[in-house]
Amino acid sequence: MRIAMAIEGPRITTATLRARPVGGTEAAFAVLAAAFARRGHAVEALAGEEPPERVDGVAWRPLAGGTGAPADMVISARVARHFEVLPPARTGRRGRILWLFNPCQYLRKPRHLWPILKAWPVAVTLGPYHDGTLSWWMPLSGRAQLPLPVAAPFDRPAAPIPQPPPPVAIFASNPTRGLDWLLDAWEQRIRPAVPEAELHCYTGAATYGGNARLAGRAAPVMARAAAMQAAGVRLLPPTDRHALARTYRGARAMLYRGDLGETYCLSLAEAQSAGLPCVVTPCGSVAERVVPGETGVVARDPVEFAAAAIRLLRDDAAWSAMHRAALARGPAPDGDAVAAAFEALAG
Numbered sequence: 001m002r003i004a005m006a007i008e009g010p011r012i013t014t015a016t017l018r019a020r021p022v023g024g025t026e027a028a029f030a031v032l033a034a035a036f037a038r039r040g041h042a043v044e045a046l047a048g049e050e051p052p053e054r055v056d057g058v059a060w061r062p063l064a065g066g067t068g069a070p071a072d073m074v075i076s077a078r079v080a081r082h083f084e085v086l087p088p089a090r091t092g093r094r095g096r097i098l099w100l101f102n103p104c105q106y107l108r109k110p111r112h113l114w115p116i117l118k119a120w121p122v123a124v125t126l127g128p129y130h131d132g133t134l135s136w137w138m139p140l141s142g143r144a145q146l147p148l149p150v151a152a153p154f155d156r157p158a159a160p161i162p163q164p165p166p167p168v169a170i171f172a173s174n175p176t177r178g179l180d181w182l183l184d185a186w187e188q189r190i191r192p193a194v195p196e197a198e199l200h201c202y203t204g205a206a207t208y209g210g211n212a213r214l215a216g217r218a219a220p221v222m223a224r225a226a227a228m229q230a231a232g233v234r235l236l237p238p239t240d241r242h243a244l245a246r247t248y249r250g251a252r253a254m255l256y257r258g259d260l261g262e263t264y265c266l267s268l269a270e271a272q273s274a275g276l277p278c279v280v281t282p283c284g285s286v287a288e289r290v291v292p293g294e295t296g297v298v299a300r301d302p303v304e305f306a307a308a309a310i311r312l313l314r315d316d317a318a319w320s321a322m323h324r325a326a327l328a329r330g331p332a333p334d335g336d337a338v339a340a341a342f343e344a345l346a347g
Contacts, residue, residue: 001343002042004071005033006063006082011048013055017151021238024266025101028148029077032342033058035149035335039343044071046085073346075099080107080115093141095346096121103261104134116140122345129285130263146341147333148264153245154273155334160327161249161275164320167197167313168251170276172244172267175203175218175225178257178283181302183224183233185255189306191231194313198232200251201225202239241270248274252319253312257305258283265289269332272296277322279308295326 012026014034022030029047037043037057046063053060061067064085074089076082077099089095098121106112122142125131131145149155169190171182179201186199204215204222225235239247248254254271255278262284269289271278278296280286290296297312299305311318 001072001346002044002069003036003073003075004044004046004066004086005029005075005077006046006066006086007077008063008079008082009047011050011060013053013058013060014151015055017241019240021240024148024264025077027151027241028101028266029099031149031151031335032338035339036342039336039339046082071095073097073342075342076119076121078102079112080119080121081112083115083119083121091347093120094122096141097342097345098123098140100125100130100134101263103130103263107138108135113139124342124345126264127285127288129288133263142345144341144345146338148266148269149335149338150266150270150273150332151241151335153242154270155331157331158245158249158274158327160324164316165250165252167194169197169199169309169313170248170251170254170271171199171201171203171256172238172254172271173203173256173262173265174259175201175221177259177262179203179225180221181257182255183221183228185302185306185309186233187228187231189302190309190313193306193310196232197313198234199255200234200236200247202236202244202247204238244270245274248276251276253309254278255305255309256286257281258286260284262286272326272329273331275323275327277312277319277326279305279312281305291325291329295322295329 007029012030014030033043033045034056043058045058045060046066049062068087070090071087072090073095074086075097080098096119117139120141123140124144124146225233254276258281265286278290281299287298292298297308
C-alpha cells in the first residue's frame, strides 16, 4: 500500500524523538509513519521545509514538495487543507483521512470547513471526549476513534518495581494546562500532609519546539514553580522519553488536573504504561487514560484530588496495588496497533 501523510509545523521524525523531548501529537505522527513503513508500506510524509530525507523507512519531504503519485491512503493531520498538497486517494473518500488532535470547534470556521467540504474525508478523533467536540453536521464520509500510539520505551512491558519509590510526584504536561492549580493543591494540602514529598515538574516550551507564545504565557507559572523549592517543588527541563521512563520508576504518582483542550494526554498513557499511578479529574479527556480506583484516581474536586495524592505518596500498599494494576493492563497501543486500525479504515 502507498500511504501519504501531511502535518503542519516543524518536521519531527523518529530520529527527533530519540534526540530530544517532543510534544505528544508530533511524536504520534512520526511513530505512525514509521509503523506504516515497518509494516511494508511505501510511506511519504510531508512536513516542514527541510530537504527530502529518509528516516526509518519513511520518505520525508517538505510540506509543499510531495511527489503527487496517487496513494491508497492519504492522511491530513489537524486540518483538511493539506489534502490540496497531498496526492489523490485511489479509493476516493474512504482513503482520505482527517486525523484530528485538538478540540474540533475550530473546524466550523469557513477556512477549515471549505476544505473538508471538498474532501469529504473520514475523521479520526482520539476518544469519546474528543469526538464529542466534533459537530454532527460536519461533511464527513465517516468517523472513527483511535488512540495516539506510544513511542519507545513505553511500547514495551515494564517490570514491577520491587520497593516503593520515595514520595515523589510528577507533572509532565504543558505548564499552561493546570500547573498553577496543581501548585495550589500542593502548597495548601499535599505538602503539609507529606512534608518530605517532592513535586518534580518536567515542563516548559522546549517540548513544543521552544514556542515563543507558549513560553510567554507560561512564564508566570514557571516562575512560581521555580520559587517553590522550599515547598519541595523542583522545576526541571523537559527530557526525552527514555529518561522519562527512568524517572517514572523513581516516582509514586503523576498528578494532573487535565484541561478542556486535552483530547488524549499521551504523557498519562506513557505513565500508565510504565506502571505509574495517576491522579486526575474529569476535566477534558484525562479520565479516559486511567481505570478509576485500580490504576489511578479520578477526583471530583481539589480536596479529593489532594487526598488521593497524599495516599499514594505515603501508603506503600496503595501505591503497590495501583502500580501492579497499571502494569497488568500492559503498554498503551503502539505504532503497529494504531497503524493496523488505520489500514482497516482505508479498507
